[in-house]
Amino acid sequence: MELRLLEYFLAVCEYQHFTKAAETLRISQPTLSHQIKLLESYVGTPLFKRVGRKTYITQAGHILLGHSQKVFYELDQANLKIKEIQGLKRGKLSISCSGNHLITPSVISFNQKYPEIELSIQALTTEETITGLLNNEVNLGVIFDQIQNDQIDFSPLFMEEFFIVVSAQHELAQLEAISFKELNSIPLIFLTQRYLIRQFIDQLCIQEGFSLRPKIELNSLDSLLEMIQFNKFATILPHSYLESRNNVTIKKIPIVNPKPQKTIGLVYRKNAYKDSTMDAFINHLLQSYNVTFN
Amino acid sequence: MELRLLEYFLAVCEYQHFTKAAETLRISQPTLSHQIKLLESYVGTPLFKRVGRKTYITQAGHILLGHSQKVFYELDQANLKIKEIQGLKRGKLSISCSGNHLITPSVISFNQKYPEIELSIQALTTEETITGLLNNEVNLGVIFDQIQNDQIDFSPLFMEEFFIVVSAQHELAQLEAISFKELNSIPLIFLTQRYLIRQFIDQLCIQEGFSLRPKIELNSLDSLLEMIQFNKFATILPHSYLESRNNVTIKKIPIVNPKPQKTIGLVYRKNAYKDSTMDAFINHLLQSYNVTFN
DNA sequence: GATAACGATAGATGCTATCTATGATTGAGG
DNA sequence: CCTCAATCATAGATAGCATCTATCGTTATC
Numbered sequence: 001m002e003l004r005l006l007e008y009f010l011a012v013c014e015y016q017h018f019t020k021a022a023e024t025l026r027i028s029q030p031t032l033s034h035q036i037k038l039l040e041s042y043v044g045t046p047l048f049k050r051v052g053r054k055t056y057i058t059q060a061g062h063i064l065l066g067h068s069q070k071v072f073y074e075l076d077q078a079n080l081k082i083k084e085i086q087g088l089k090r091g092k093l094s095i096s097c098s099g100n101h102l103i104t105p106s107v108i109s110f111n112q113k114y115p116e117i118e119l120s121i122q123a124l125t126t127e128e129t130i131t132g133l134l135n136n137e138v139n140l141g142v143i144f145d146q147i148q149n150d151q152i153d154f155s156p157l158f159m160e161e162f163f164i165v166v167s168a169q170h171e172l173a174q175l176e177a178i179s180f181k182e183l184n185s186i187p188l189i190f191l192t193q194r195y196l197i198r199q200f201i202d203q204l205c206i207q208e209g210f211s212l213r214p215k216i217e218l219n220s221l222d223s224l225l226e227m228i229q230f231n232k233f234a235t236i237l238p239h240s241y242l243e244s245r246n247n248v249t250i251k252k253i254p255i256v257n258p259k260p261q262k263t264i265g266l267v268y269r270k271n272a273y274k275d276s277t278m279d280a281f282i283n284h285l286l287q288s289y290n291v292t293f294n
Numbered sequence: 295m296e297l298r299l300l301e302y303f304l305a306v307c308e309y310q311h312f313t314k315a316a317e318t319l320r321i322s323q324p325t326l327s328h329q330i331k332l333l334e335s336y337v338g339t340p341l342f343k344r345v346g347r348k349t350y351i352t353q354a355g356h357i358l359l360g361h362s363q364k365v366f367y368e369l370d371q372a373n374l375k376i377k378e379i380q381g382l383k384r385g386k387l388s389i390s391c392s393g394n395h396l397i398t399p400s401v402i403s404f405n406q407k408y409p410e411i412e413l414s415i416q417a418l419t420t421e422e423t424i425t426g427l428l429n430n431e432v433n434l435g436v437i438f439d440q441i442q443n444d445q446i447d448f449s450p451l452f453m454e455e456f457f458i459v460v461s462a463q464h465e466l467a468q469l470e471a472i473s474f475k476e477l478n479s480i481p482l483i484f485l486t487q488r489y490l491i492r493q494f495i496d497q498l499c500i501q502e503g504f505s506l507r508p509k510i511e512l513n514s515l516d517s518l519l520e521m522i523q524f525n526k527f528a529t530i531l532p533h534s535y536l537e538s539r540n541n542v543t544i545k546k547i548p549i550v551n552p553k554p555q556k557t558i559g560l561v562y563r564k565n566a567y568k569d570s571t572m573d574a575f576i577n578h579l580l581q582s583y584n585v586t587f588n
Numbered sequence: 589g590a591t592a593a594c595g596a597t598a599g600a601t602g603c604t605a606t607c608t609a610t611g612a613t614t615g616a617g618g
Numbered sequence: 619c620c621t622c623a624a625t626c627a628t629a630g631a632t633a634g635c636a637t638c639t640a641t642c643g644t645t646a647t648c
Contacts, residue, residue: 002296052614056430059569060376067372071365078361082354136350275353
């Protein structure tokens with residue numbers, strides 16, 4: 001049975017008159033009669049009582065009428081909601097990032113602009129983000145670069161710089177800058193090797209001819225920051241994270257020669273259809289960091 | 295947009311696989327691809343994300359999925375209810391009769407047999423019943439005969455006999471029978487001339503050479519019965535009514551020579567489609583009165 | 589790098605919704 | 619009682635579209 005038949009049916013119900021209904025439907029009266037007959041054969045019972053010049057709806061007709069109206073209501077609703085998505089009045093987006101701090105400001109401004117769009121943000125490792133993207137569990141990722149996967153598109157957002165971080169009472173607190181090599185002799189706490197930040201710094205150390213030996217390894221930036229407060233250790237943290245935790249009791253010291261920095265970028269599935277929700281968020285992020293966007 | 299497209303869409307959603315969906319739908323894969331594309335052009339946005347060998351549902355697809363399921367639910371419900379009507383598990387019937395007493399026993403037994411069918415019964419004059427039938431406000435009527443309307447079908451149910459009725463203390467209370475002519479000399483109360491019973495008796499009187507002059511005219515059988523209790527008057531009432539008001543304080547006396555009687559019959563619109571509800575009630579009535587039914 | 593899996597595309601075909609013309613029935617008016 | 623207009627049903631022709639088979643392009647997998 002087809003929707004067209006139900007449309008015809010509703011028109012006949014409205015006018016209780018085949019000829020008038022056919023006119024409004026812009027079809028010929030024989031066609032309408034024929035199609036209603038077809039519908040009646042589908043439901044197995046007459047829907048109208050044709051007596052003389054008048055047409056009445058039968059019991060079965062009344063029942064079908066009610067449910068047909070609901071059918072069209074559902075279709076209208078679906079249409080409306082889809083249009084809302086296209087107009088950014090509705091939507092969902094699942095974002096994965098290597099540290100919430102990377103996108104927190106953008107997320108807030110995006111939500112102010114499009115308050116009806118639901119954002120789900122989770123901090124995951126770069127690896128987890130990629131598998132999430134490939135399994136379609138995640139729409140977007142924000143990660144450090146170095147991705148070599150031809151399924152994934154990468155767009156640079158900004159350059160992340162890494163600082164030595166100590167408490168204000170630490171012996172190094174007054175230094176203007178620290179050269180990279182000095183890391184070899186400073187008592188450090190740092191992230192575990194699962195983290196791309198750690199891997200990145202480790203690699204730089206090898207290039208500089210030594211290897212990093214943190215006194216303590218932890219698996220969250222927040223834990224590192226907390227440990228710093230005991231005045232004993234230094235650690236290395238990304239600039240954007242320090243911005244998000246504007247903490248006066250700590251001191252950040254630039255590292256020089258070489259300056260460790262890394263591109264932060266947006267990743268999503270290559271060739272994937274970007275619905276308007278995703279498109280809007282991507283553009284918003286690029287705009288936030290003054291990246292030219294297409 | 296057609297329901298077929300939604301069926302195809304649901305199948306693809308279920309399997310997330312065009313070829314498998316096409317197989318269960320018993321159509322070819324190219325047809326399915328083509329039809330889904332058509333649906334996507336109708337809703338104005340992709341419903342599936344085809345990436346490599348895998349197929350994912352888009353946001354818009356999810357929305358359409360939910361509403362499509364509701365659409366099919368509504369259609370199922372309509373179908374179910376219509377089938378229930380045909381199986382007499384559901385239904386409505388509007389009945390008009392010249393006195394509820396004519397069908398009370400049948401109505402009760404019908405309700406016991408088909409408790410889910412709603413009956414609306416109203417006592418109206420024969421004339422009102424006929425216009426009700428013609429205006430489609432009433433499905434069935436039970437009336438005294440004499441109907442001359444080629445729009446209406448008449449099926450006899452039983453023969454109604456009319457009795458002289460007096461209180462047990464009335465001076466005529468002991469008579470075995472009264473001849474029709476004696477009505478001329480008995481102080482009577484009777485229905486107004488709007489009633490077919492009255493018209494019928496009036497006509498018989500004229501045939502017998504006199505005219506009826508009731509001392510009081512009333513417009514309900516119950517009022518007549520009440521008046522009788524004052525021992526002063528006699529009245530004429532139909533047998534079926536007296537059966538329904540089994541009142542020991544009154545006495546019914548047969549009228550003879552001629553015996554006034556009248557066929558009670560079932561009326562409904564000629565050529566009208568009789569749905570199963572109506573058919574069941576008609577057959578039930580005919581059976582109740584041992585009339586052969588077709 | 590060959591192969592299998594899978595969806596998209598192209599062109600042919602058959603079903604069916606649609607049309608016009610006409611018939612049948614009904615109701616209103618002279 | 620007859621005629622005419624209104625209304626829905628029927629019949630046959632036609633055109634549009636869903637469907638098919640054959641084939642291509644791309645993507646994983648061994």
